Amino acid sequence: MLTYVGRRLAGGVLLVLIVVTLTFFVLHAFSGDIAASLSGKTATAAQIDVRRRQLGLDQPLFSQYWEWLSHAVRGDLGTSWTTSESVSDAIDVRLPVTLVLAVGATLISAVLGIAAGTWAAVRRGALDPVLQIFVVAGYAFPGFWLALVLSSFFAVKLGWFPATGYVPFTQSPGDWLSSIVLPVTALVLGVTATVAQQTRNATVQVLGTDYVRTLRSRGLTARRLLLVNVLRNAAPASLTTLSLSFIGLLSGTIVVENVFALPGLGSLANTATTSRDIPVVMGVMLIMVLLVVAVNIVLDLAQAWANPKVRI
Structure with missing residues (x-):
């Protein structure tokens, strides 16, 4: 198990490095003359050159990348080019909002999706068409449309509920809950439908195996059989779906945050991209990738626990 954990951690670190490297070079390649853009339309050539030197844009691109990376591994994500605010401070303020939306939607979708999928697999009959309609609705209605509705x-x-804004939990737990109900609900529908469908299919397949019929013939209760044996073997499909859905939820929060005017990483990234504020964009990208990798590693470990064959 420790070897498996080590492989997953090493793979996660490599993935983070690849993504941030590609992001850095792509941003610089397609952002044009950043110094001129940040200096304003009335800036002279001399003023633009001064601005370029202040931002370090006069250095070779690889040197700029190494400068950013060497500071990032120490937790220093630099300073915003437009607001002069520490990128780490800006992210610290907005990260809880995005985490509440993405993690909350993932947990709720997991509970509702697994419960609905298992129920449909065990009961079958009229529940199957209902589940299929729910799945189609989840795919058909995008998160931003549902958020608007x-x-x-x-x-x-x-x-x-409030139409816009976010209230921190420490300020008022009741108002905090009220401010996240609609955004989380907008994100939950599609993921719940997908998890329910995958759980239903996997559970039906496991229920039809020989070993389940053998356990039934030995007098094992239906509840114990379902909770201990069937769901554990059907879990990998649901966990894989959740890990992929979490990536989609992080991108979905960008739209939902804009609809409900929530001060999360999505709105920060949107503003930074528009103003070509590369330190902020890189900081947000790094945090997003770290979140994706961390959640996927946790879900992979859960899969390895449920199905030891995954470790091989």
């Missing part, structure tokens, strides 16, 4: 109906028309 939820905001218009439950926030604007009924006034049950």
Whole structure:
């Protein structure tokens, strides 16, 4: 097991390095004259040159990359080119919002999806068509459309929830919960539908195996058989779906944060990209990749626990 964990950690570090490296060089290749853009339309050539030297853009590109990487591994993500704010401080303020949305939506989707998929696999009958309709609806309605509908109906028309804004948990737990209900709901539908479908298919397949029929013939109770044997063997499909869905949720939070005016990493990345603020974009990208890798490693370890064959 320790060897498997080591391989997964090494692979995660390599993936982070590849993604941030490609991102850095692509950003610089397609951002044009960043110093001129940040200096303004009325800036003279001399002023642009000064700005270029201040930002270190007069150095070779590889030297700029090594400068950023050597500081990033020590936790220093630099300073914003547009606001002069520490990138680490900017991310620290906004990261909890994105984590609440993405992790909360993942956990809720896991519980609802696995429960619905298992129920449909065991009961079958009329539940199968209902699940299929739910799956189609989850694929058909994108998160941003659902966010707009939820905001218009439950926030604007009924006034049950705030239409925009975020309240920290430490400030007011009740208002915090109220401010995240609609955004999380907008993200949950599609992932829940996907997890439910995968869980249903995997559970049906496991229920049809010979060893399950053997355990039934030996008098094992249906509940114990389902919870201990069937779900553990059907878990890899659900966990794989969740790991892939988490990546989609991180990108989905960018749109949802804009709809509900939430101060998360999505809105920060959007603003930084528009203003060509590369240190901020790189900082957000690094944190996003680290989150994806960390969640995938956790889910891989859960798969390895559920199915020892995965470790080979």
